[in-house]
Amino acid sequence: MKKILVMAALAICSFANAQKGTILVGGSIGYSSETRTLGNNEVKNNEFDFSPKVGYQFHDNWTVGGEASFGSSKTKQGTNEDKFNTTKLGAFLRYTMPLNPTFSFFAELGLGYQSEKDKTYAGPITTTAEGDGMYVGVTPALFINMKKGFGLNFNIGGLSYGTINYENNGPEYKNFDFNFGRTFNIGVSKNF
Structure with a gap:
């Protein structure tokens, strides 16, 4: 539970409600580490994710921008190791609706390209699987203006769909996720 709280504390940093003509810079960073015993083997797992965003508020309520995400995980069990990179x-489009000078509600639509690479080391055998696809997602959130453009952002999940097609006649994955109430993210933001 502590690891989840630490990851949540580090994880989300997003944009704030801004005025027309402003540049918004933000993103998220997360890290988790876990060690557990499975039978007689110790299993170690480390995960890291970095997701920057840059946007331009072209209207008092509308922001458009670019987003990226870079993630990696490594799982080691005995001599076996699995490295997974995403x-x-x-791009994203955000609509912000001010509720009062302190609170604003926003909904963000993001879509783009995604890729995955999975490299497995099982003794002397190494296998690699690579795939790419697309993603689209909608995330609602609440912004609380603390002082001079600094604020906190809260969201409790969203709605997303993604595909990954692996090379060399590999498998094709389609994922639909409706996770309202299953995740909780807190962010810090600044308007420029």
Whole structure:
């Protein structure tokens, strides 16, 4: 539970409600580490994710920009090791609705390209699987203006769909995720 709280504390940093003509810079960073015993073997897992965003508020309520995400995980069990890397590059469109000078609600639509690479070391045998596809997602959130453009962002999940097609006649994955209430993210933001 502590690891989840630490990851949540580090994880989300997004944009704030801004004025027309402003540049928004933000993103998220997350890290988790876990060690457990499975039978007589110790299993170690480390995960890291970095997701920057840059946007331009072209209207008092509308922001458009680019987003990216770079993630990696490594799982080691005995002499076996699995390295998994993900990359996402895309765009987002955000609509912000001020509720009062302190609170604003926003909904963000993001879409773009994604890729995955999975490299497995099982003794002397190494296998690699690579795939790419697309993603689209909608995330609602609440912004709380703390002072001079600094604020906190809260969201409790969203709606997403993604595909990954692996090379060399590999498998094709389609994922639909409706996770309202299953995740909780807190962010810090600044308007420029």
